[in-house]
Amino acid sequence: MRAVLYTLGAVILVGAIVPIFADIHIYSVVTTVLIWIMFGHAWNILGGFTGQISFGHAMFLAIGAYSAMIITNHLQLDMFLTLILGGLFAGLFSLPIGLLIFRLRGPYFGLGTLAIAEIIHIVGRNWKSVTNGGEGMMLLSVPKFLGIQISSKDEYFYLALILTAAVSLFCYFLMKSKTGYMFIAVRESQESAEAIGINTILVKSKAFFISAFLAGFTGAFYGLYNKFIDPDMTLTVSMSVEMIFVTVLGGIGTILGPVIGASILITLQEWLKDMDVLQAFPSLYLLIYGLVIMFVIVYLPGGIVDGINQLKERLSKRRRRDIEYTQSG
Amino acid sequence: MSILKVDKLVKKFGGLTAVDQVSFEVERGEIFAIIGPNGAGKTTCFNMIAGTFPATSGSIIFDNQDIREKKPHQLNRMGLARTFQIVKPLAKLTVYENVLVAGLSSSKHLQEAKTRAEVVLEKIGLDAYRDIPSGSLSIGNLKKLELARALATKPKLLLIDEPMGGLTPAEIDQLILLIKEINQEGVTIVIIEHIMRAVMALAERIAVLQNGRLIALGKPEEIVENEKVIKAYLGDAYARR
Amino acid sequence: MLQTLFDGMMIGGIYAIIALGLTIIFGVMKVINMSHGDFVMIGMFVAYFLFKAIGLDPFLSMFVAVIVCFFIGFFLYKFFVEKAKKGRDENTLLVTAGSSIFLVNFMALPFLLGPNFLRMTGENLYWENKLWKIGGITFNASFLMGFIITGLLIVILHLFLTRTDTGLAIRAASQEQMAATIIGINVSRISALTFGLGAAFAGIAGCVLATTYPIYASIGSLFLVKAFVIVVLGGMGSIPGAAIGGLILGITESFGATYIPGGTGYRDVFGLILFLLILLYRPHGLFGKGV
Numbered sequence: 089m090r091a092v093l094y095t096l097g098a099v100i101l102v103g104a105i106v107p108i109f110a111d112i113h114i115y116s117v118v119t120t121v122l123i124w125i126m127f128g129h130a131w132n133i134l135g136g137f138t139g140q141i142s143f144g145h146a147m148f149l150a151i152g153a154y155s156a157m158i159i160t161n162h163l164q165l166d167m168f169l170t171l172i173l174g175g176l177f178a179g180l181f182s183l184p185i186g187l188l189i190f191r192l193r194g195p196y197f198g199l200g201t202l203a204i205a206e207i208i209h210i211v212g213r214n215w216k217s218v219t220n221g222g223e224g225m226m227l228l229s230v231p232k233f234l235g236i237q238i239s240s241k242d243e244y245f246y247l248a249l250i251l252t253a254a255v256s257l258f259c260y261f262l263m264k265s266k267t268g269y270m271f272i273a274v275r276e277s278q279e280s281a282e283a284i285g286i287n288t289i290l291v292k293s294k295a296f297f298i299s300a301f302l303a304g305f306t307g308a309f310y311g312l313y314n315k316f317i318d319p320d321m322t323l324t325v326s327m328s329v330e331m332i333f334v335t336v337l338g339g340i341g342t343i344l345g346p347v348i349g350a351s352i353l354i355t356l357q358e359w360l361k362d363m364d365v366l367q368a369f370p371s372l373y374l375l376i377y378g379l380v381i382m383f384v385i386v387y388l389p390g391g392i393v394d395g396i397n398q399l400k401e402r403l404s405k406r407r408r409r410d411i412e413y414t415q416s417g
Numbered sequence: 418m419s420i421l422k423v424d425k426l427v428k429k430f431g432g433l434t435a436v437d438q439v440s441f442e443v444e445r446g447e448i449f450a451i452i453g454p455n456g457a458g459k460t461t462c463f464n465m466i467a468g469t470f471p472a473t474s475g476s477i478i479f480d481n482q483d484i485r486e487k488k489p490h491q492l493n494r495m496g497l498a499r500t501f502q503i504v505k506p507l508a509k510l511t512v513y514e515n516v517l518v519a520g521l522s523s524s525k526h527l528q529e530a531k532t533r534a535e536v537v538l539e540k541i542g543l544d545a546y547r548d549i550p551s552g553s554l555s556i557g558n559l560k561k562l563e564l565a566r567a568l569a570t571k572p573k574l575l576l577i578d579e580p581m582g583g584l585t586p587a588e589i590d591q592l593i594l595l596i597k598e599i600n601q602e603g604v605t606i607v608i609i610e611h612i613m614r615a616v617m618a619l620a621e622r623i624a625v626l627q628n629g630r631l632i633a634l635g636k637p638e639e640i641v642e643n644e645k646v647i648k649a650y651l652g653d654a655y656a657r658r
Numbered sequence: 659m660l661q662t663l664f665d666g667m668m669i670g671g672i673y674a675i676i677a678l679g680l681t682i683i684f685g686v687m688k689v690i691n692m693s694h695g696d697f698v699m700i701g702m703f704v705a706y707f708l709f710k711a712i713g714l715d716p717f718l719s720m721f722v723a724v725i726v727c728f729f730i731g732f733f734l735y736k737f738f739v740e741k742a743k744k745g746r747d748e749n750t751l752l753v754t755a756g757s758s759i760f761l762v763n764f765m766a767l768p769f770l771l772g773p774n775f776l777r778m779t780g781e782n783l784y785w786e787n788k789l790w791k792i793g794g795i796t797f798n799a800s801f802l803m804g805f806i807i808t809g810l811l812i813v814i815l816h817l818f819l820t821r822t823d824t825g826l827a828i829r830a831a832s833q834e835q836m837a838a839t840i841i842g843i844n845v846s847r848i849s850a851l852t853f854g855l856g857a858a859f860a861g862i863a864g865c866v867l868a869t870t871y872p873i874y875a876s877i878g879s880l881f882l883v884k885a886f887v888i889v890v891l892g893g894m895g896s897i898p899g900a901a902i903g904g905l906i907l908g909i910t911e912s913f914g915a916t917y918i919p920g921g922t923g924y925r926d927v928f929g930l931i932l933f934l935l936i937l938l939y940r941p942h943g944l945f946g947k948g949v
Contacts, residue, residue, distance in 0.1 A: 141748040192937065194747040195690050199886065200937055203930045206883065210927050266527045273518040276507035283467070283501070285493030285522035285570050325879070329755055336752060370773070371766035371875070378760030385753045386738050389745040 091260050099253045115241040121354045122248040123310050124334050128346025129259045130302035131331040136341035138295035139275030143198045144205030145331050148178035148300040150322035152307030157225050167233040171308045178304020179297045186296040190289055209323040224318025231312055244313050260343050271295050337384050339393025348392050420445045420574055420605050426475035428461050435461045437629040448606045450620035457626040459609045463576050467499040468492045498572035500563035502579045508552030512543055515551050519566035533569055541565040557588040577608040581615050593618050662916045664795050670908020671805035672866050676881050677888035677900040679859030685895030686832040686852040689739060689750045693758035695882030697727045697857040701864020702873045703771060706778050716865045723861035731857025735850040766875035776873040804866035812901055828852055887933040
């Protein structure tokens with residue numbers, strides 16, 4: 089129950105502070121952060137909690153984004169339904185893929201997902217009748233979320249805030265459930281998991297489905313929010329890798345991980361992009377970004393969440409030592 | 418009536434025959450030990466029974482069902498649990514979480530698994546270590562954790578693979594008592610063990626494997642007097658102890 | 659027909675050099691270097707830069723490229739990959755993905771490559787669009803040179819691995835790292851050396867390719883994907899596998915582009931599907947043992 093209160097508190101806080109600035113740019117930065125929190129959660133379910141490191145989640149993002157654009161342009165369904173459908177298509181797509189590649193372990197699983205995502209990327213570029221190829225696709229009508237029209241930056245911001253809170257809580261309660269514990273058992277040792285009666289293929293498929301569903305759901309939102317998508321915005325390896333990075337930076341396999349990771353990484357990116365020096369050298373911010381990633385993985389492999397925990401532990405140990413010292417002295 | 422019936426079991430790895438025409442039956446409620454020198458094929462037998470890999474030929478009947486095609490998780494759900502010789506804890510999880518996770522597939526919901534984990538931890542005597550990560554347990558407690566996890570799955574038949582290796586004599590005595598207790602609660606036990614003191618204290622019947630073949634089967638006192646066994650195995654083992 | 663075959667073999671030879679680098683790194687330390695393709699790009703840049711600056715022939719620049727790539731690879735391993743290896747399996751994958759982003763964008767700085775597509779051209783460049791006709795078959799001159807260099811490199815690599823102490827140490831480390839440490843091999847140094855060597859191979863390929871391919875910062879990923887396909891095709895860590903896999907991919911691509919009408923858009927899909935199938939059903943490569 090505490091988690092619900094914290095989330096509610098965070099939502100109210102962010103929802104109250106951001107509008108004070110009444111700045112389009114800040115709305116868009118925060119919305120982007122929120123979107124990446126959701127992508128991080130999506131990836132984290134499979135990669136962080138179930139231990140299957142995917143390098144191809146961009147394909148689910150893209151399936152969600154493209155189906156949302158097509159549904160909104162041609163059928164004008166309610167946005168809520170559209171997002172759910174985007175997630176569902178991505179989730180369904182994950183099932184045959186899972187059956188195919190769940191026999192691969194560790195880095196090989198990563199390479200397998202990478203290859204499949206690249207195939208989808210090429211298909212996305214060439215299947216012009218559906219995706220309009222490299223030219224991309226425009227959003228042609230204004231969507232309504234449960235009857236409320238969503239079009240301006242601030243409207244998207246509020247909706248993103250609510251969705252992110254919902255997705256975060258969903259992941260939190262999922263990981264407190266029987267299914268969640270099974271995910272973790274599979275991550276820790278597949279052999280042990282089998283020996284204690286867990287059908288690892290089924291559990292991995294479940295995790296993959298939920299993970300792909302969330303990626304597709306968020307992808308659908310991402311597409312509508314941007315009002316335009318093309319293969320480069322949705323299907324590249326860098327989109328897949330970004331989902332990994334926000335999670336790993338924050339703390340892989342933790343609920344707070346994607347929240348912290350996306351907040352820092354995306355803000356850093358936007359901030360770097362805006363600096364005058366860096367505008368003269370457009371690649372400089374990505375260069376710094378690459379370096380940050382390398383340092384985090386090498387020197388803070390448990391991410392920021394783990395770093396904070398270690399710091400806390402060290403502090404409490406010192407305090408304990410101090411107490412013992414004063415007691416004995 | 419037997420709970421487990423192994424008939425003419427064979428396992429070949431390439432040209433090597435690891436298990437050769439092994440047959441035995443385990444009675445419901447008994448403690449059955451499998452002994453033999455290193456490389457005799459004991460763990461290979463376990464792996465076939467527990468479904469880790471398929472037998473080359475022969476049949477395995479558990480609880481009146483042919484289980485040769487079954488996967489480990491299916492067998493576990495049917496009531497056949499195992500421990501590993503090389504302990505495989507879920508290292509990052511606490512002791513309590515390890516046992517909790519083990520009880521999941523046999524529980525309807527999380528709460529049931531939680532309650533069960535508490536009960537099992539107390540029975541095994543690990544409740545003092547409840548909240549520490551299982552990766553930092555001593556070897557003796559890790560072996561107990563293996564048992565606790567197997568027990569949490571509500572087994573009818575428990576395969577225990579060398580639980581005593583690396584333990585102190587005091588820990589061995591404790592574990593012997595524990596295994597007897599588990600058995601008295603109605604769990605049939607098949608145990609692989611090198612330490613003869615433990616085997617003699619526990620087993621009602623013993624099967625002796627050598628080079629993949631069953632060379633003797635009977636009550637402990639018969640086994641100790643069996644010429645073949647003394648020559649092949651016990652002579653050396655006893656001389657060393 | 660014969661022409662297509664030889665075209666494929668020539669480009670395949672160059673792919674093989676790239677794959678050789680990737681495969682020895684994997685063979686010794688089980689690390690999949692996601693920034694391997696970027697070393698090809700660095701090699702291309704070295705060749706381009708030296709040609710523009712002092713008119714050096716790309717086949718001579720090769721020696722400089724080898725040194726540059728070797729040291730970047732060596733230090734990348736020492737400071738990052740080695741430390742990441744202590745974590746989860748996937749950490750090395752992530753750290754080299756990070757280094758790829760770094761290298762690409764470092765090279766995209768304005769005083770290096772910038773955002774441009776450069777072409778290596780000049781009146782004194784012998785190799786530009788140079789064709790050699792041998793017995794009715796036309797060869798792209800620099801690719802033929804590349805093919806010959808591949809052959810030489812394989813021989814040198816083989817001699818190095820079998821005849822020198824360092825080579826023996828590398829092979830020992832690739833078999834069993836723990837045991838290698840026990841018998842006094844400095845596995846850390848050997849691994850860094852191998853990483854540098856692998857990067858240097860990519861650099862050599864870069865110099866060969868510089869005269870025919872456009873040069874831009876992110877071209878590495880193109881070659882990375884091809885190297886993956888080849889290494890998986892020939893078996894992860896296998897040197898002859900990389901050589902043969904390179905030829906197979908080169909010939910497949912060449913025939914695909916010539917004989918499949920409209921196949922260009924989907925051309926790269928064939929390689930990827932091949933890659934997946936082999937990963938799934940022949941994880942030890944076409945010539946290795948099955949599971």
